[in-house]
Amino acid sequence: xxxxxxxxxxxxRRLFGWLHEPDGSARGGVVACYPVGYxxxxxxxxxxALADELADAGFVVLRFxxxxxxxxxxxxxxxxxxxxxxxxxxxxxxxxxxxxxxPVSLVGMRLGATLAAAAAAEREDIRAxxxxxxxxxxxxxxxxxxxxxxxxxxxxxxxxxxxxFEAAGHVFTKDTVDALSAVDLTAIPDALAPHVLALIRxxxxxxxxxKAHIDATNDVTWDDALGQSELVDELSLLNNQxxxxxxxxxxxxxxxxxxTDAAKAIPRVGRPTTAVIDExxxxxVIERPVRLGPYGLFGILTELDNDDRRGPTIVCLNYGTAHHxxxxxxxxxxxxxxxxxxxRVLRLDLxxxxxxxxxxxxxxxxxxxxxxxxxxxxxxxxxxxxxxxDGVLIGVCSGAYLSIDVAALHGVRGVYAINANLRFxxxxxxxxxxxxxxxxxxxxxxxxxxxASGLGAAIKDRIPPLAWHxxxxxHIHPAPTHVLERIAERGIDTFLGYGIDSDxxxxxxxxxxxxxxxxxxxxxxxxxxxGMDHLLMLRRHRRQLAETLTTHLVAKYATLPGLPSxxxxxxxxxxxxxxx
Numbered sequence: 150x151x152x153x154x155x156x157x158x159x160x161x162r163r164l165f166g167w168l169h170e171p172d173g174s175a176r177g178g179v180v181a182c183y184p185v186g187y188x189x190x191x192x193x194x195x196x197x198a199l200a201d202e203l204a205d206a207g208f209v210v211l212r213f214x215x216x217x218x219x220x221x222x223x224x225x226x227x228x229x230x231x232x233x234x235x236x237x238x239x240x241x242x243x244x245x246x247x248x249x250x251x252p253v254s255l256v257g258m259r260l261g262a263t264l265a266a267a268a269a270a271e272r273e274d275i276r277a278x279x280x281x282x283x284x285x286x287x288x289x290x291x292x293x294x295x296x297x298x299x300x301x302x303x304x305x306x307x308x309x310x311x312x313x314f315e316a317a318g319h320v321f322t323k324d325t326v327d328a329l330s331a332v333d334l335t336a337i338p339d340a341l342a343p344h345v346l347a348l349i350r351x352x353x354x355x356x357x358x359x360k361a362h363i364d365a366t367n368d369v370t371w372d373d374a375l376g377q378s379e380l381v382d383e384l385s386l387l388n389n390q391x392x393x394x395x396x397x398x399x400x401x402x403x404x405x406x407x408x409t410d411a412a413k414a415i416p417r418v419g420r421p422t423t424a425v426i427d428e429x430x431x432x433x434v435i436e437r438p439v440r441l442g443p444y445g446l447f448g449i450l451t452e453l454d455n456d457d458r459r460g461p462t463i464v465c466l467n468y469g470t471a472h473h474x475x476x477x478x479x480x481x482x483x484x485x486x487x488x489x490x491x492x493r494v495l496r497l498d499l500x501x502x503x504x505x506x507x508x509x510x511x512x513x514x515x516x517x518x519x520x521x522x523x524x525x526x527x528x529x530x531x532x533x534x535x536x537x538x539d540g541v542l543i544g545v546c547s548g549a550y551l552s553i554d555v556a557a558l559h560g561v562r563g564v565y566a567i568n569a570n571l572r573f574x575x576x577x578x579x580x581x582x583x584x585x586x587x588x589x590x591x592x593x594x595x596x597x598x599x600x601a602s603g604l605g606a607a608i609k610d611r612i613p614p615l616a617w618h619x620x621x622x623x624h625i626h627p628a629p630t631h632v633l634e635r636i637a638e639r640g641i642d643t644f645l646g647y648g649i650d651s652d653x654x655x656x657x658x659x660x661x662x663x664x665x666x667x668x669x670x671x672x673x674x675x676x677x678x679x680g681m682d683h684l685l686m687l688r689r690h691r692r693q694l695a696e697t698l699t700t701h702l703v704a705k706y707a708t709l710p711g712l713p714s715x716x717x718x719x720x721x722x723x724x725x726x727x728x729x
Contacts, residue, residue, distance in 0.1 A: 151204055152197070152212075152504070154438035154447075155420035158240050163424040165220035166213035166241070167197075167504070169204035174412035177276065178245035179203055179403065181212040182238060182257035182265040184381075186294055187317035189218065190471050191381050192258055194514055195391045197504065199256065202400050208407070209249055209415055213241050219474055220436070220449055220481060222426060225320040231264075231287070231328035238268040242275075248415060252276035254342075254403055259283065259381070260290045263332055269341040277344040277406050279399055280363075282374045282381070285356045287329030291321070297384070298686070317384075318477030318686040335362045342367070346402045348374035348395060372398060386469030387516055429453070429489045436485075439495075442527030447504040448473060448497040451484040456491065460706040461539045461562045462532050463487065464525070465496040466548035468684065470514045472503030476545050476685040483695060490699075491708030495532070499524045499551075516547040517575045522586035525555045538562065541642075541706065543698075546570070546683060556643070557588035557635045563642035563705065565698060568683050570652050571629035572659075588632040614661035621663075630660035633667055643673045644701055646694060648681030674701065 152167035181196050183189045200210040216233035217223030223233065238255075245253050254277040257265030262283035269275040284290040294316035312323030321329070335358055345367040349355045351374075363369055376392025383389040423437040433454040441448060465480040467473065473496040474481050484494035499521045501507035501514060508520050530537040541563040542552035549569035556564040575587065612620075621628040636643050647653035657664060667673045676697050681690040 152200060153420070154504070155422055156424040157213075157244055157420065158237075160425075162216065163222050163421075163426075164213055164216060164237055164240060165424075166211055166244075167200065168420070169200040169208075169210040169212070170415060170417075171204050171207045171209065174207070175209045175249060175415045176207040176404070176409050176412045177251055177407040178209045178249040178253045179211070180238065180241045180245055180253055180255050180265075181210060182255060182261035183212070183215070183219075184259035184261045185215070185218070185234070185264075185290070186260075186319040186321075187297065187384075188259050188381055190386060190474075191383075191389055193472050193503065194470065195380060195396070196258075198391050198393070199396050199399065202396055203403070206400050206404050207409060207412060208254075208403065209245060211241050211245050213237065218478070222424070224478075224482065225325075226322060228322075228324050229328070230322070230325040231332065234264055235268060238264060239271075242268065242272070246274060250413070251411075254407070255279065256399060256403075257281060257283070260287070260332075263287070263290070263334055266334060266337060266341050267332065270337045270339045275342040277346070277403060278342045279403070280345065280347045281395070281399070282348060282350055282377050283334065285334055285359045287332035290332075291326060291329055294319075294321075315686075315688055318684070318691075320688055334359050337362075338366070340366050344406045345369045346399070347371050348377075348398070350374045350377050352378060370402065386471045389470070391514070425454075426451070426485055427489065432456075434485060434488045441497075441531040442524070444500055444506060444508055444524075444527070446498060446500060446506075446524055446528060448495045448528070449484075450493070450495050451488040452493040453488055453491060456493070456708070460492065460708055461541050462529075463492055463494040463541045463543060463702065463706070464528065464532075465494065466525070466542065466544040466551055467497070467499050467502050467516075468545040468548045469516050470502055473498045477691060479685060479691055479695065480543075483698070486695075486699065487702065487707070490703050492702065492706060495528070497524075497528060517550070517573075519575065519586065521551050522554055522558070525551065526559050529559075529561070541565070541702070543567075544569075545685065553632055553636065554586065554588045556641050557632050557639075558586055560639055561641060563644070563702075564636065565644040565646070565701075567646040567685070567694065568648065568650070568652055568681075569645065571632070572652075572655055588635060612658075614658055617659040618662050621660075628660045628663055629656055630663040630667065633673070634663065637667055637670050637673050640672060642701075642705060644676065644698070645674070646676045646678065646681075646697070648678050648683070648690070650681075650683060652683075653677065 152169045154167050156163040157166055158164040181200055183196055184192050196212050200212050203210045214221040215237040217227055242253050252274045255265040255269055256279040258281040262280040269278045298316040314321055347369055375394040379390040380392050423435055425433045426436050427434045435454045436449055436451045439448050439450050465475055468476055480496040484496055487494050498505035501511050507513045511520055529540045533539045538560045540561045542561055543565040544552040545567040549566035552564045553566050620626040678690050678693050685691050
């Protein structure tokens with residue numbers, strides 16, 4: 150990865166971006182426009198790969214987070230979201246245009262392609278546009294997003310009733326819905342650019358009216374969006390695949406329209422690496438990108454400026470292969486809220502995920518990596534060389550599992566594990582690898598084989614808690630609470646959060662008696678958020694969880710226990726944008 154993170158745009162409304170530059174002269178500039186909503190998470194690593202490939206081919210590439218998304222300032226609840234996204238594209242074009250002195254090319258995916266098309270039609274300095282699996286309109290995006298939510302989460306029993314809707318963890322207010330309804334490829338009257346590449350999925354029919362309109366106003370090359378179903382139709386963030394064939398096609402096509410004989414040197418200048426996110430009683434909440442440990446793992450550090458009363462650093466971990474913003478951008482919102490209370494927060498990408506490089510020989514884009522244990526220890530050591538245990542780990546799903554492993558084997562001040570699947574057994578644990586750093590004991594192979602059968606699974610669901618307790622005491626099948634008892638014995642503050650789901654049901658059934666003992670310990674807390682789904686997709690559950698996490702963390706670690714009187718309402722994770 151050769152990108153450089155930085156802030157740009159208005160000083161009071163910073164956008165976060167990555168600039169990927171070629172080693173030598175540049176043949177042109179490219180602005181990469183992410184999809185919006187959950188598809189942003191799915192496509193993030195694809196855009197990292199695309200930017201790297203384009204930079205290797207001689208392009209200057211800017212990928213950026215729209216206003217109120219990713220690491221940029223703002224949130225879903227503010228007014229004029231669509232206008233703000235469009236303004237973010239314009240600012241990005243102006244930045245690259247000023248840097249290269251040449252017309253700019255745009256690459257956009259899904260709604261990002263639709264927004265990029267509208268931006269391109271407004272200008273005369275766009276050389277080429279790539280429409281990568283574009284949404285025909287904002288209305289079609291809304292319709293597909295609602296369907297995605299139903300498929301991935303299910304119908305909400307308590308939907309938002311003010312004209313807004315929630316889709317897979319992202320809220321679209323009534324104002325945003327109304328503005329999206331006016332976005333339409335068929336309503337763009339002018340040519341987008343001298344050259345247009347449209348990558349369309351062969352497994353889904355493309356709107357004939359839109360195709361005819363784009364053809365009538367542009368010189369279009371139509372091609373297959375190869376690998377798109379493997380990228381955006383896999384919702385788990387564990388198995389979605391980067392479509393390298395489509396990336397290669399884009400690089401080849403853009404290169405054909407930007408010959409190397411026009412290449413020119415690009416000035417290398419310093420760019421802002423620190424942004425003021427908010428002001429709290431005369432003190433600034435700031436963020437800065439950092440590289441940590443021997444492999445240069447990427448993270449963003451949020452804290453009060455010039456704060457010399459720090460407690461332990463709160464480290465927020467990846468879940469699945471999602472990058473460092475957390476589930477539904479929760480880590481961003483919490484980091485900014487907690488920094489206003491005097492906490493120092495790092496949202497981290499583990500090796501091979503998001504913007505962190507893979508370790509030598511390590512596959513990229515894979516959760517539950519055994520190397521992730523060393524990643525966290527390296528980062529804790531980098532943050533506090535004098536005491537690498539002086540940290541608090543927070544994770545969801547795979548990040549929760551990892552935080553428990555590190556707490557049990559290395560030791561930290563606190564661990565906050567949300568929806569941890571304590572019955573999961575990674576492959577390196579099952580293989581009895583001597584290098585495996587796992588706190589949970591493996592089950593016996595005969596038990597695993599029996600459990601894998603349909604009959605075995607049915608029987609397990611009928612075994613009463615007392616029988617599970619006896620199986621554990623006889624060392625036949627270890628209880629999942631062993632690792633929690635190990636943490637508690639070290640005196641580590643331990644918070645477990647669950648919805649009422651299979652993970653919690655498994656924990657209470659298989660470890661009923663051990664769990665009772667743990668709950669009597671003052672440093673152990675089990676929080677149940679009724680109905681909370683595994684990846685915190687619903688706003689009301691995130692708010693409830695955020696309130697509880699904030700209460701616990703502020704009471705134990707904050708240097709400014711109360712919310713300062715000047716803190717902005719938009720920093721509150723329980724009241725983003727002043728809405729309730």
